[in-house]
Amino acid sequence: MTLMGFMGCSNDTIDDTDVNPDRLYGDYQVSFDANEEFVRHYVQFRVAGPTGTTVRLSSGSISLDGEEMSIFNGDDAFINLYGTYYRRTGMYAMPNSSYLYSWERADGLVVENLATMPPAFEIIAPAEGDDHSGALTIALEGATLDANERYEVTVTSLVDVDAAPIIDRTINSGNELVIDGDAMADFPAGPVRLDVERVRSVPTQAGHESAGGRIRTAYKTTSTYFNIVD
Numbered sequence: 001m002t003l004m005g006f007m008g009c010s011n012d013t014i015d016d017t018d019v020n021p022d023r024l025y026g027d028y029q030v031s032f033d034a035n036e037e038f039v040r041h042y043v044q045f046r047v048a049g050p051t052g053t054t055v056r057l058s059s060g061s062i063s064l065d066g067e068e069m070s071i072f073n074g075d076d077a078f079i080n081l082y083g084t085y086y087r088r089t090g091m092y093a094m095p096n097s098s099y100l101y102s103w104e105r106a107d108g109l110v111v112e113n114l115a116t117m118p119p120a121f122e123i124i125a126p127a128e129g130d131d132h133s134g135a136l137t138i139a140l141e142g143a144t145l146d147a148n149e150r151y152e153v154t155v156t157s158l159v160d161v162d163a164a165p166i167i168d169r170t171i172n173s174g175n176e177l178v179i180d181g182d183a184m185a186d187f188p189a190g191p192v193r194l195d196v197e198r199v200r201s202v203p204t205q206a207g208h209e210s211a212g213g214r215i216r217t218a219y220k221t222t223s224t225y226f227n228i229v230d
Contacts (some may be wrong), residue, residue, distance in 0.1 A: 010209045015056060024055060026113070026207060026214075027216075029215075088219070095117050101113045130227070138153060145173060155192060197220040
């Protein structure tokens with residue numbers, strides 16, 4: 001599950017009527033996981049910046065494509081979020097190409113921000129069930145990354161040993177990554193999972209011109225499993 005940017009921040013909450021609306025920082029996040037066929041939406045407002053006090057909409061609500069989002073307190077949530085946030089989740093075989101968030105600020109301004117999902121892609125190497133040794137070449141097939149996109153790659157050993165290795169890498173251009181043999185030498189013989197997520201991050205379009213904000217969308221393709229052999 002993708003969840004970035006809400007950690008290590010203030011968990012205090014105030015109503016939007018207690019703060020200048022121009023000082024609201026807006027964080028909009030949506031992620032799709034092809035393994036689960038599940039879409040998750042999170043929206044959080046903070047005072048002045050990404051680590052400030054969280055803000056609750058005192059009148060009205062925030063809607064996602066016209067449907068109201070649920071409000072949660074991070075202290076009571078099933079995941080480790082801080083402060084107040086808005087959420088909507090659901091099972092879908094594929095995400096929509098975009099999602100519209102709409103809400104009304106305390107000063108009456110109606111805010112609309114459009115989140116555009118990254119396109120679908122797939123892992124073409126290594127192949128499912130491959131036996132592998134030495135340097136690892138990861139190849140992806142999909143549309144060319146735009147200036148606001150990147151691939152986040154995670155290679156995880158599934159061998160039940162203490163401190164099983166994990167490698168995290170980022171692809172900022174192109175569709176291929178080579179992890180050298182020295183890094184892969186830390187992996188014991190046995191099963192490995194390869195996870196790749198295409199992430200898009202852009203500033204908000206409206207309602208947060210003073211304090212700023214971001215819209216982060218992510219598409220996680222189906223994981224690939226292969227084997228390290230001696």
